[in-house]
Amino acid sequence: MRAAASVLHLDLDAFFAAVEQRDKPSLRGKPVVVGGVGGRGVVATASYEARKYGVRSAMSTREARARCPHAAFLSGRFHAYRATSEAVMAVLREASPLVEPLSLDEAFVDLERSDLPDHEVPTVTAYAQELRARVSEVTGGLTASVGIGTSKFIAKVASDLDKPDGLVVVPPGTELDLLRPMHVTVIPGVGPATAERLRRAGIHTVADLESVSLEELVRLVGRAHGHGLHELAHARDDRPVVPERETKSVSVEGTYDIDLTDRSLMAGLLTRQAGEVATRLRKAGLSGRTVTIKVRLHDFTTLSRSTTLPSPTDTATTIARLARGLLEGLDTSGGVRLLGVGVSGLADWVQEDLFGDADDPASDGPASDAVPEPAALPPTARQRTWAPGMDVVHDELGAGWVWGSGRGVVTVRFETRETPAGPVRSFGVDDPQLHRAPTEEPAPQESATEGTTTPERAASERT
DNA sequence: TCTGGGGTCCTAGGACCC
């Protein structure tokens, strides 16, 4: 904890929803929900208009629809969020070279490294107001909530106190007065499980926590967590603002609207995910030794299996083969709702594949999952390279599942016919080995409230 | 038809080495 209030935390208000409202004037002043729009989607961000109806982050989209049926449900445009986020981070970096982004919409700024004459409360307050104005300027009117305090913990708590569009400075020396009446869940790291353990021990507020001895706390929640909680409960926090963190793992996962039971389908999906992981590893100049798969069963029990190579890889075929091998040891007969592949144990160097695949612990199974480049797209079709598996294929207006065990390039054709009842959508595939079915979701880039195609209509029509 | 996706960190047990 510092002597001066020189740690700033900035949080963009309802960020994803705010970007959508900025870019689509028709959404301003209306409830907007950004998140997964499929059958098993959850809410990432709800605009303040939607929050009035009880819509919250992490709530299932199904429930959000029930609470606020007239909201616009959007699946998100991450390139727009990233671009806006980068503009904000650039503003913060003008203020201080020490900026630590926590996510697209949040960052810490170390004001000790700014050119402020001092860090007295009036000085940092005026400075933060300037910063908020700059953020609004470069983002086309987005608002941010800011907290300033003597540590990361206090700054973060402060930014939460006056949302949205607020600014709170916690004067040095008043930290415990602020924290003591608050519920233990204000402390980062205290989630539902820890809160429940503490509750059973009669600990509800930070003041309660403050009076618990370190030994008791370690007994309750474990060594590392206990020490951390003990410090934060006394408002002691010396964590520095660190601008860059090393990546520890890279992973891709997906939850499917319908539980998977077909093992070859699962193998195909893992293969595709492995390809995405490999691509991202290479882009980042990374490779890793440990390949992990994640499998969530129909009843939500989550399993992981991992294997470690003698040397790092960034090769799609190797990651895919290991992932498929790990799946083989699992009983998935009850159905699988989520599959994922990750690589950890990262090295920032890429080594030539000196040993070929001979050293792989799981060198059985097919290795050919090379994927050809897709051809140029005709206007009414989407051409997809195909590995065994399942995929959502979409154009601007509709979407459908396509799955199969064939390989190669498949063309999916979309047609719109005008009828007295309105436009009718259809789609078909040119490979008899592939099957198709409509999904419950509209095309990912479309708002559900603006879609013109119902799943039923898509299902009833085919070429 | 409750419950995303991409991460981080911690714990605990077993293998193995000295």
Add this chain to the structure above:
DNA sequence: TCTGGGGTCCTAGGACCC
């Protein structure tokens, strides 16, 4: 032959965060 630590690496699961 029995007793014993400590340290490191690996695996699996869980809590948490945004």
